[in-house]
Amino acid sequence: MGKTIAITNQKGGVGKTTTSINLAASLAVLEYKTLIVDADPQANATSGIGFDPKNITTSIYECIIDDIDPANVILHTETPNLDLLPAHIDLVGAEIEIINLPNREKKMRKALEKVKNNYDFIIIDCSPSLGLITVNALAASDSVIIPVQCEYFALEGLGKLLNTIKIVQGRLNPELDIEGILLTMFDSRLNLSKQVIEEVKTHFQQMVFDTIINRNTRLGEAPSFGSSIIMYDATSTGAVNYLNLAREILQKNNMTTINTADKLIDVADDE
Template identity: 45%
Template sequence: MAKVISFSNQKGGVGKTTSCVNISAQIANKGKKVLMIDMDPQGNATSGLGLQKSKIKNTTYDVIIGRCDISEAIIKTRFKNLSVVPANISLAGAEIELQELDENLNFTKIALDSVKDNYDYIFIDCPPSLGMLTVKALSVSDGVVIPMQCEFYSLEGMSQLLNTVKKIKSLYNPSLQLVGILLTMYNGRLTLTGQVVAELKKYYADKLFKVPISRTVRISEAPGYGEPICYHDPYGKGSLEYAAVAKELMLRI
């Protein structure tokens, strides 16, 4: 049965999508069957895997409002063992509509349960908010990975995010666990980086992934080619770092 893991942080631009896409592709390339679910109306994870958002028929939106079966929304990518449920801007309406739907009709959970036997891992790319879509994603996840940048405001956001995780755990999903905190766009030469890492270690030492993801041009240009980094630049630094994180993630959950 697949483990379900969300990549979440209410801050935008911290590397959620980049990490979700690259870890999904890395683990799939190593032989595990992976489904990536794009839960962000921006659809960055969808285009990052080379799919054209405008040409997609069924999306995450259609699945979570119960308009189509998840099997009708899953697309096999051109990458080994990697399938995706794509998203586009239609998902933006879901934040409002979901509140109106009967809460007992939990289409997301039903949908995931129906395909869990077909995959080893299901990774969900969350939007940059703690709204309904994120709550939904965390409610159906076994674990959450929190990508973050080494900046002062990231520390402030972290306690708010961890409180939300705690709340969801007690209200909807007792088995939700914090898989790890992943440092992204890392530059060890900056003084601030050292300060933030020291602060993080004080409180979350056992939760930090051992290897941070460096800021590299190759990682940022890969989505423009519709390719995960393990295909775009297989022997580069970014690829090796994401491979190390993927390995550690599989050991953690």
């Protein structure tokens, strides 16, 4: 059975969708069957991986509301081993529609259980809020990655998010772990970026990933071409960063192999 990881932070602009797409693509390139679940009504993960949300007729919304089997909705991407369970704008109404339903917090878990055995990893891109759909994502997940940008007010709202995770652990999903806090948008030219890293590591210590995602022009360009960074420019800093993150997660979960390490070194050497 695959591992489900939610990527969440109610603070916008922290690299949440970027991380969802590029971590998933990196795991796929390393030959781990991976599914991206777009659980954000903005559908940025859907468009960022090459699909126009306006052309999506069935999505995670129908899986949650109408109990449609995700296997009938999942799309194959240009990247081998990488699939997408897309979103569209109707998802914004899902929170209202499920509010009075029994087991409303477990609708996404029920849907994903139908396909979980088909994947090594399921990566859920959450919306920048702590609403019912995000709670559903947390209830459906084995662990959480929290992206934190290396900028002013980096820790703003983290306390509220961690409290929400504790509530979900206590009431809905006692097995939910924090996979790690991921520092993003690091700029080595700025003292502020270095100060944020020091502050976050002081507060959260072993919870912080060793991998840091650098601010990178190519990483910002890739979504406009409907592509992950590994497919857009495999030699870029962003590609190497996310391959390193994938490898770190594999090592943490005792899933890494010699071949995985070799592939990472090959890409890093190209840069």
